Amino acid sequence: MRAAQAALSTYAAEESAAHARRALAVMGADDTRRGELLTLLGEATLLAGAEQEAAAAFDAARLWFVTHDDRRAAAHSAWQAGLAWTRIEAHAQARAAFEQALASLPDAPCAETVQVLTALATLLAVSLGRVPEGVALAEEALTLARRLPEPLLEAAAARTAGTLRVRANDLDGGIALLEAALAAAIAQDDPVEAAECCAHLAMAQIWRGDCVRSLAFSYRRLEFAERSHDPYQFRHVYTMLAIGTCLLGRWSEADAWLARAQEAVARLASPEPLAFFHLVRGYAAWLRGAGETALTDLRAAITAFRTMGEGTLVWYLGVLGFVQAALGRRAEALATMDELEALIARLPAGTMPTAEPWCHLAAAALRLGDRDRARRCYAPLRAFTGQVHDFSVDGLMGAIALREGEFAAAEAHLMQALHLSRTRGCGLEEGRVLADLAELELARPSPRPGARSRAHELLTRALVTLEGLGMAAEAARVRERLASLVPSAQRAEGLPAGLSRREMEVLRLVAAGLSNRQIAERLSLSEKTVANHLTSILTKTGCGNRAAATAFAVRHGLA
Template sequence: MAVTGLEQARAAYARGDWVTAFTGWSTVEPTTLSSQELDDLATAAGLLGRHVECVAALQHAFTRAQGAGDLPHAVRRAFRLAMTTATHGQQALSAGWAARAEELVAGLDDDAVERGWVALLRMFAALGAGAVPEAAACADRAAAAGRLHHDQDLLAMATCARGRIAMYTGRVPLGLALLDEAMVRVVAEETSPVFAGHVYCTAIEGCQEVGDVARMAEWTAALEQWCARQPGLLAFTGQCAVHRGQLMRLRGDWSGALEELALAARRYEQEHSPDAIGLAAYEAGEVRRLRGEHAAAEAAYERAADHGHEPQPGLALLWVSLGRTAAARSAVERLLDETSGPVQRARLLPSAVEVLLACDEQPTADELVDELDALAADFGCAGLLAAAAAAHGATELARGDPAGALPYLRKARSAWAGLGCSYEVARVRVRLAQALDSMGDQATARAELEAARRTFAELGAAPALREVDRLLGPGVLPAGLTAREVEVLRLVAAGQSNARIASSLVLSEKTVARHLSNIFAKLDVSSRTAAAAFAFEHELVQESPTRT
């Protein structure tokens, strides 16, 4: 290749045109490239999703550095090889390259910056083994080395890692502040492309895990702009699409979310990142579940599991909607036993409360809500605070204390509205309506239901829409009966047993019995026959009852 061709490749690399740079460098023998060109070729190949070529270039660069006795560069290339092979699921190769880095760094001075890069490898190994204090110490050493040597890539990576570790140990405000610090370095373009991409994705994922929707949206927009500036970029675009899909689901654009998640899966496949495909599949399952596409949702959760991603608690919520409450309860109980970290617990608890309330496990749900309240207060993230308030309102309502539920539900409605999460706002409005209806304010309750119905119809949330239509159907109800109590009373009037009623309404028999007790008290009757007579007298049913 002519010298001018190599110069063109270098110029293309400098302006972020990875395709032209990769094409120029990959058409010549690696032995004709300088060490820096080999490094840059590896970077361009990695960003284009050309994993094999990326590894080959790094191996050539490593061999050259080792042969020349250039230990610092050999360690750095071993680090990159350990990282890129781990990202693509080649754990044995990654461990081997990490070992080579450890071996070589022993020959360097104690204050060499390369010891900071090796500390990062030790940090990842410690996290994998669950040794969080050791991982934190390694991240601190890496950050100190980066700061001492003004290595912006190392400092940004270590700062981001320190942020995530702080979050996992319950210090969420500190963790988010560290993520912001790392992100500022990236946005200011102080870091090289590969490490910028890692920081973007790691920081956004951290925000998503703790329900910091505003930060997640801000950094996702920045990541999207960063990706758009780089022609041909494949690496990190799958993760960007996942985060866009997650935000679209929260903001009510479910069709757009499914498109983004399908795009993410395709890009992960092109990148040969099978583990990440599971995340995209799980997120698609969440959208399908909310739309009432049960078979498609189950298939998506199954695909997530096939790629190593836990399909719960989304699958348990799907089972609840299908009436498989025993299976849902068992899955959630298993998750609660397995999950210990504060961030992981915070992600699980809102869904766990919903499942347990559907299974009539009120005492356990109450305990989980108390835990969720405490975590939300410690984290201070708006999304988690909204979820905690909604869960608290739901448990108060299930306990039969509508007045106690109202403050929590109103707080949740306001918080979700502030975040632009229309589906969550509508869900809370349904519970508000149930609380208001139980307190006799049926006009306001109906207004809340009608507002929720409009949102569900716009979103295509078929299961939620059907539930609201059932609640709206009777209009103004007699004797202070709630809409759910009228549903139970109609089935009593039809001669159905408690077991049949529970099956029809996807409730537990214990819940049906509680509804019957409330109905008898409100109607001042003591038998099913008298309750059925009231139903016919007030035209709550039209057909003659049939005994079963």
């Protein structure tokens, strides 16, 4: 037994496990050290990445402690078994183990009470999408931890409560708790706890749209993970470093981190890190313009996420739907979006697990001209203004308002998105928003003087920004808009009655006999916007009705 303990103290996990197995084989069933040795075997195999063997060892330890009437030790072993199951996304087994731990706890609150409550809270909120229940348990654990004289226990409870406050869409409150937990973990020199705090801070900052701060926390996470000697701490760190560097346009670094991520996740038994790696590599491929490569990775990711339950799938399915829409795979995208909407409906409104799905739905709907779906996304997105979930929430709301003909609201949303993207260093969103502001300049029924030249300038700035970051897919889209604008500008002088390009398009469709609804569908506009354009056309041309406008179009060669 001492040999197993000595090996584990030097992080020689497999050697420790081998010593423990040999000792158990010769140890009597009633030996007073058996429960401790089973626990040691569980800890060694967990560190070695053999989660199922670890869970079995911890459960055997639990049964031994129950038989010997040690409730606190039994609860501790059940909690450890639950953690082992959690690492391989075995949610049902993990929950059963945590509930066994709760049932085994002594009546007086103790450290194990906090440990079990935080673990169960995380499982419910993060893996199963039951955010309110998870938050309540985490807050209970934090209150209890603050009454116990164990700084690391309080740090872990604060980290869990902070993480779940973020998931409940209290970003500022959650970040404050996470930063306090990180400071405590550093003070206690616990690299595992510090690495976990940095992981959640990196994600919280990326949702704020602060790519630079998010990347800084990922670098700190890597430092702590390297000190932890635990392969599990590397499950996401390289992938998150790839996200941070690609969003800043540092593609050679991103490629290097992705290569290291692939090696790291291949050594883990859990399917989740590999699925997340495929998701990130796929989305990065799409950003660089490699659409088919992106789909291959994204499909692999979603296939894996489906095995982990709806609470996990809902976070990521929308990425596939958006890329399908962006690549013009309409039928596939619509099917994915229908499934995603059904998943969102089963989650608590306004919580973070719904933020990314709503953003992906809105972005995909806008690409497909699916105005009804885009309109449905608008109200739920309000809960997340000021945030970024692969897309600026304010930018998406502005784009939706623009297509609904709500030009004042569109301008307010887009200017807010532009301000946030610039102050937080999110160049991808800045480029996207500049392109939408250009569209706004051209979409008004009565464009402002110089609108076309301002649109050209905005698109040029968007293109420079996106090309500078290597965002090939978004840059190509802006380039197409810019190319279509130039000949339109050249033709504008020849349009009769001072009609704008959009008014000319509407007039041609009026002359073709289409109704306002049909024109709206054809041009991906709202009926209200079409009506506004028609009013402007009738005013500029001096026509009193649609028939007169049709005659005007015929006379001027527009029909």
